[in-house]
Amino acid sequence: METLNYKKDVEYSGFSSSPDEKHDAAPAYTDSDRLSLGPDMTEFNSLGFWTRNGLTLESFKRRKGPVGSLNATMKPRHLHMIAIGGSIGAGLFVGSGSALSNGGPAALLLAFGIIGIMIFNVVYALGELAVVFPVSGGFYTYSTRFIDPSWGFAMGWNYVFQWAIVLPLELTVAGLTVEYWQSGVSVGVWITVFWAILIFINIFGTLGYAEEEFWSSLLKLCAIVIFMIIGIVLCAGGGPAGGRYDEHWGARTFYNPGAFANGFKGVCAVFVTAAFAFSGTELVGLAAAEAANPAKALPGAIKQVFWRITLFYVLALLFVGLLVPYTDERLLGSGLSDSQASPFVIAAKDAGLIGFDSFMNVVILVSVISIGNSGVYGGSRTLTALAEQGYAPKFFAYIDKSGRPLFSVIFILAFSPIAYVGLSASGEVVFAWLLALSGLAALFTWGSICLSHIRFRKAWKYHGHTLDEIPFKAIFGVYGSWVGLTFIFLVLVAQFAVALYPLGGDPPSAEAFFQAYLALPVVLAFWIGGYFWKRSGWLRTRQMDVNTNRRVVDWDRVNGEKARVAAMPAWRRILHLLF
Numbered sequence: 001m002e003t004l005n006y007k008k009d010v011e012y013s014g015f016s017s018s019p020d021e022k023h024d025a026a027p028a029y030t031d032s033d034r035l036s037l038g039p040d041m042t043e044f045n046s047l048g049f050w051t052r053n054g055l056t057l058e059s060f061k062r063r064k065g066p067v068g069s070l071n072a073t074m075k076p077r078h079l080h081m082i083a084i085g086g087s088i089g090a091g092l093f094v095g096s097g098s099a100l101s102n103g104g105p106a107a108l109l110l111a112f113g114i115i116g117i118m119i120f121n122v123v124y125a126l127g128e129l130a131v132v133f134p135v136s137g138g139f140y141t142y143s144t145r146f147i148d149p150s151w152g153f154a155m156g157w158n159y160v161f162q163w164a165i166v167l168p169l170e171l172t173v174a175g176l177t178v179e180y181w182q183s184g185v186s187v188g189v190w191i192t193v194f195w196a197i198l199i200f201i202n203i204f205g206t207l208g209y210a211e212e213e214f215w216s217s218l219l220k221l222c223a224i225v226i227f228m229i230i231g232i233v234l235c236a237g238g239g240p241a242g243g244r245y246d247e248h249w250g251a252r253t254f255y256n257p258g259a260f261a262n263g264f265k266g267v268c269a270v271f272v273t274a275a276f277a278f279s280g281t282e283l284v285g286l287a288a289a290e291a292a293n294p295a296k297a298l299p300g301a302i303k304q305v306f307w308r309i310t311l312f313y314v315l316a317l318l319f320v321g322l323l324v325p326y327t328d329e330r331l332l333g334s335g336l337s338d339s340q341a342s343p344f345v346i347a348a349k350d351a352g353l354i355g356f357d358s359f360m361n362v363v364i365l366v367s368v369i370s371i372g373n374s375g376v377y378g379g380s381r382t383l384t385a386l387a388e389q390g391y392a393p394k395f396f397a398y399i400d401k402s403g404r405p406l407f408s409v410i411f412i413l414a415f416s417p418i419a420y421v422g423l424s425a426s427g428e429v430v431f432a433w434l435l436a437l438s439g440l441a442a443l444f445t446w447g448s449i450c451l452s453h454i455r456f457r458k459a460w461k462y463h464g465h466t467l468d469e470i471p472f473k474a475i476f477g478v479y480g481s482w483v484g485l486t487f488i489f490l491v492l493v494a495q496f497a498v499a500l501y502p503l504g505g506d507p508p509s510a511e512a513f514f515q516a517y518l519a520l521p522v523v524l525a526f527w528i529g530g531y532f533w534k535r536s537g538w539l540r541t542r543q544m545d546v547n548t549n550r551r552v553v554d555w556d557r558v559n560g561e562k563a564r565v566a567a568m569p570a571w572r573r574i575l576h577l578l579f
Contacts, residue, residue, distance in 0.1 A: 085217030087280030105321025106259035121484035125453035153530025164381030231319030440519035
């Protein structure tokens with residue numbers, strides 16, 4: 001059987017496939033170029049300022065050129081901040097409260113650390129794939145190309161609906177967060193306000209998303225750094241006189257009430273919260289398709305993930321566990337919707353630092369709006385890619401002159417009114433089921449990225465290529481992807497156990513099980529639907545196409561950079577590896 005072409009209507013030839021191989025017919029592309037028909041940036045740059053930014057009626061007209069011609073206007077600073085702080089939101093700031101209550105401080109660190117190791121390998125695998133194949137739609141397209149077109153269909157639609165459901169959830173959380181100040185205004189009014197803000201941001205397309213993420217990520221990171229500095233002072237007994245932390249506090253919460261709550265089952269219960277908190281990390285790979293120079297910017301952005309995991313998750317949660325005991329009754333209302341149950345806010349209140357609890361609440365508010373905006377971006381770009389490949393109605397491939405996937409953005413934003421359902425008497429039940437739909441969805445996406453990377457490396461070798469031909473390689477190679485895939489499987493098993501036997505000793509029930517594991521039957525339904533749509537199954541190694549849409553690499557530049565790094569002192573090489 002012949003190799004399956006990823007895009008049968010787009011064929012390429014004459015590229016330099018290795019550092020030593022030069023073809024006379026090779027086009028004069030460099031690292032900053034993408035081996036695709038690409039966006040017609042000449043037309044875009046010739047437009048007026050207001051049209052380029054989506055502020056005229058002319059901007060809504062269809063862009064000329066090939067299907068899928070998104071803008072390539074995102075800058076390295078945007079990618080770096082999306083990587084390091086883009087997905088920090090309610091999962092960390094609010095959801096960590098329920099995780100602390102269910103598992104205790106040690107379980108919090110253990111679960112987030114394990115998920116962090118998993119994410120580290122997932123993002124590096126994604127970085128390698130995205131540098132070699134910089135295609136719009138990212139993760140789902142790699143599943144289609146290296147695993148199974150039916151599974152790619154499932155992963156694409158699963159990702160679209162994951163973000164479509166997260167959007168109204170985040171709008172609801174944003175509305176409830178304002179209630180911290182007892183404004184007296186209906187939550188429904190705040191939902192409408194924040195919905196309008198998201199619409200306004202998305203009028204500006206790619207740069208609207210990128211700039212919002214840059215500044216909101218900067219605020220989130222600064223807030224976490226401030227919290228950790230204050231945490232050090234409080235643990236050392238430097239709190240206000242007469243307050244809770246006016247004497248040496250240390251690690252007393254690890255001894256009384258203890259490091260673990262609910263034993264092993266408590267640890268298992270924290271995994272899903274940790275996975276939800278890391279959701280969106282993979283967006284840096286999706287955004288790379290709209291970067292001006294992804295081959296240069298993406299590797300640097302990928303390296304920032306290590307610091308986000310170690311500094312802004314694990315260390316921040318260490319201080320949360322040190323300052324707030326898991327028996328604190330204020331944590332009992334903690335889910336993803338009640339910012340008053342945030343351990344960050346609770347610690348600020350207990351410290352007696354006037355205004356700091358309100359500051360943290362503002363950060364939470366900005367964070368949930370940021371995640372909602374990420375949902376619109378991630379869902380719309382994936383839906384557009386699905387339409388380009390014939391996995392969704394073709395009108396979703398419509399891209400206007402300002403570079404917005406117009407109908408895909410409208411489709412995702414149209415899910416926002418679901419947030420109003422939360423205002424009804426049964427709203428809490430609806431909220432729980434929506435959360436169940438999105439809770440585990442990210443794990444399937446991450447598992448597919450790891451498996452795609454493993455399969456890509458196998459096909460790469462089968463077709464006669466060497467690792468030297470890959471410009472950016474995952475730091476732990478295929479072994480890292482196996483570690484990530486194994487951890488994902490173990491987390492799914494742990495969540496299955498908690499779904500069958502919930503915390504608190506409640507007897508097993510179908511409702512409790514599906515509220516914890518609803519994502520699995522949804523993914524399976526998409527997979528079956530994809531099979532009947534495409535009539536294709538698991539790809540054999542010889543069927544995997546490793547050439548189409550592959551980036552042309554300027555190996556003189558790459559080898560020159562490697563030589564420059566090799567000539568550095570050891571300490572500089574370590575810094576280059578980490579940053």
